[in-house]
Amino acid sequence: MDDGPEREILRATYRALCEHGYADLTLKEIAAESDRSKALIHYYYDGKRDLFDAFLELLYEEYTDRIDAATGDTATERFRSLLAVLLTDEGASSGRGFRTALLEVKAQAPYNDTIREHLVEFDAALFDRLETVVADGVESGEFDPSVDPARVAECLTATVQGAHARRVAIDGSTDELYETLIDYAERHLLADASGSLEVER
Amino acid sequence: MDDGPEREILRATYRALCEHGYADLTLKEIAAESDRSKALIHYYYDGKRDLFDAFLELLYEEYTDRIDAATGDTATERFRSLLAVLLTDEGASSGRGFRTALLEVKAQAPYNDTIREHLVEFDAALFDRLETVVADGVESGEFDPSVDPARVAECLTATVQGAHARRVAIDGSTDELYETLIDYAERHLLADASGSLEVER
Numbered sequence: 001m002d003d004g005p006e007r008e009i010l011r012a013t014y015r016a017l018c019e020h021g022y023a024d025l026t027l028k029e030i031a032a033e034s035d036r037s038k039a040l041i042h043y044y045y046d047g048k049r050d051l052f053d054a055f056l057e058l059l060y061e062e063y064t065d066r067i068d069a070a071t072g073d074t075a076t077e078r079f080r081s082l083l084a085v086l087l088t089d090e091g092a093s094s095g096r097g098f099r100t101a102l103l104e105v106k107a108q109a110p111y112n113d114t115i116r117e118h119l120v121e122f123d124a125a126l127f128d129r130l131e132t133v134v135a136d137g138v139e140s141g142e143f144d145p146s147v148d149p150a151r152v153a154e155c156l157t158a159t160v161q162g163a164h165a166r167r168v169a170i171d172g173s174t175d176e177l178y179e180t181l182i183d184y185a186e187r188h189l190l191a192d193a194s195g196s197l198e199v200e201r
Numbered sequence: 202m203d204d205g206p207e208r209e210i211l212r213a214t215y216r217a218l219c220e221h222g223y224a225d226l227t228l229k230e231i232a233a234e235s236d237r238s239k240a241l242i243h244y245y246y247d248g249k250r251d252l253f254d255a256f257l258e259l260l261y262e263e264y265t266d267r268i269d270a271a272t273g274d275t276a277t278e279r280f281r282s283l284l285a286v287l288l289t290d291e292g293a294s295s296g297r298g299f300r301t302a303l304l305e306v307k308a309q310a311p312y313n314d315t316i317r318e319h320l321v322e323f324d325a326a327l328f329d330r331l332e333t334v335v336a337d338g339v340e341s342g343e344f345d346p347s348v349d350p351a352r353v354a355e356c357l358t359a360t361v362q363g364a365h366a367r368r369v370a371i372d373g374s375t376d377e378l379y380e381t382l383i384d385y386a387e388r389h390l391l392a393d394a395s396g397s398l399e400v401e402r
Binding site: 163 | 361
């Protein structure tokens with residue numbers, strides 16, 4: 001990753017956002033977190049909106065890199081790995097300040113087209129990865145053939161986002177939810193799940 | 202519902218919140234939405250934090266009344282009715298302005314103990330109703346006896362909150378998610394679900 005002035009300004013934006021939140025984020029705060037002057041930031045970016053557009057673009061790249069790092073030889077392993085990236089602390093790339101700021105940014109979406117368009121991209125990327133891994137599992141015969149990958153992905157996309165919102169709002173852990181979703185997968189996605197449950201009863 | 206000055210001030214708070222959001226909410230904005238003066242509001246409430254505490258308490262009462270209005274003769278019907286209240290437009294008590302403000306309020310929780318305590322109550326009320334209806338279904342034999350009510354409730358609490366966050370952030374509909382969760386229930390909660398799936402295959 002090169003550390004030219006633009007990248008360095010975006011890193012300073014991250015630090016300023018964690019510290020001050022979105023509402024109080026100004027070019028002045030960003031300059032204070034950076035080696036650059038407010039004038040130099042203005043040279044690269046037209047204003048807060050323009051800079052934040054570039055910032056969300058960088059964040060999107062990092063987010064997709066992170067979820068694409070979920071690996072495994074089988075769809076079942078990739079599904080577990082993806083949920084671990086999304087829900088466990090080991091998978092988290094960011095602290096509480098950043099998660100809080102991100103929820104604040106979401107609440108800005110109705111008033112800000114740029115933010116909304118980026119959030120639609122983030123949402124679509126998450127949905128896409130979840131749908132792909134479930135579809136892979138159905139195709140390989142690992143998952144129940146009656147599972148609808150789009151429906152599972154729709155539901156899990158909401159669940160993951162709710163887990164992140166709850167983590168900020170009530171400081172709730174997502175670890176237990178991770179266990180619950182893995183349990184859900186083992187019971188209801190795996191091709192032999194209903195069979196093994198029948199045996200248990 | 203009586204319309205004494207306190208109740209009238211809290212109604213004005215709702216209108217001001219929908220219009221201005223939480224960050225820009227001041228006693229002046231609330232007075233402007235009300236028949237009361239800023240001085241009178243100060244007579245009843247020490248400041249924005251105190252007033253907002255009372256506002257969230259009223260909101261909690263209305264929220265629990267709304268989710269407790271989910272009815273049905275069987276646990277399966279009550280489960281469907283509860284999801285309809287939580288996820289469909291018919292069940293919604295509030296418009297987009299309010300939903301947006303509520304997400305903004307959630308992002309304030311890490312900085313504001315009063316808000317966080319109220320959000321913990323909201324979350325617990327939702328979890329409790331979901332857990333109760335699933336436990337009822339297991340007890341009555343309608344739901345699969347291997348279903349863990351607390352785990353299902355934990356997962357659905359996150360899913361419902363994620364659906365609301367997505368609705369604000371990307372203007373996503375929750376209707377499809379409602380269908381998906383009803384479908385999930387029919388496949389995986391109902392006692393005869395695995396049996397009927399076996400027949401389909």
